[in-house]
Amino acid sequence: TAGITQAPTSQILAAGRSMTLRCTQDMRHNAMYWYRQDLGLGLRLIHYSNTAGTTGKGEVPDGYSVSRANTDDFPLTLASAVPSQTSVYFCASSDSDSGRRFFGPGTRLTVL
């Protein structure tokens, strides 16, 4: 079982460019999440989806958008990247609101 996959593993992006981070899960979990992790800070929620067709904003949603067309995929799009979006991005899923989060391997993004 693959669990959660993310692509790309890492990326260097010029400021102002757009990019989509991909996330796919094969556990049939209803809920999916995007977090960013920065040194010295806890994981911060960007966007989430409780079920296919619905999305919600987390604590740091500005500059990011998501879609949830089906259960398995939850892409994160940066419309116009800025250097402050340099971070490690983790996609996660869970089978319920209070369920443990299963994490993908992460995408390391550098915006120059």
Add this chain to the structure above:
Amino acid sequence: GQNIDQPTEMTATEGAIVQINCTYQTSGFNGLFWYQQHAGEAPTFLSYNVLDGLEEKGRFSSFLSRSKGYSYLLLKELQMKDSASYLCAVIGSNYQLIWGAGTKLIIKP
């Protein structure tokens, strides 16, 4: 506001015992997680507490006191592979996880 506090870094000796503390102030409580994260890797689940008391799982145990807003993770018989960051996270009233910044544990031979 909502806040989770953990020590930034701890050092312990191989074979010893270490306790990593986590205190929280959140609007609502629906459970507390501990995750382990090795450098450059994703967090992986260690434990879940929703009721007061101690949950033991092999070399790792986790304790919760809801009245004190306090939890700890106890690691026994430390091994070099336990060198990692340990993340405390609380499920708040809206069922989103609130994460601490993590405690980096350094194990010395």
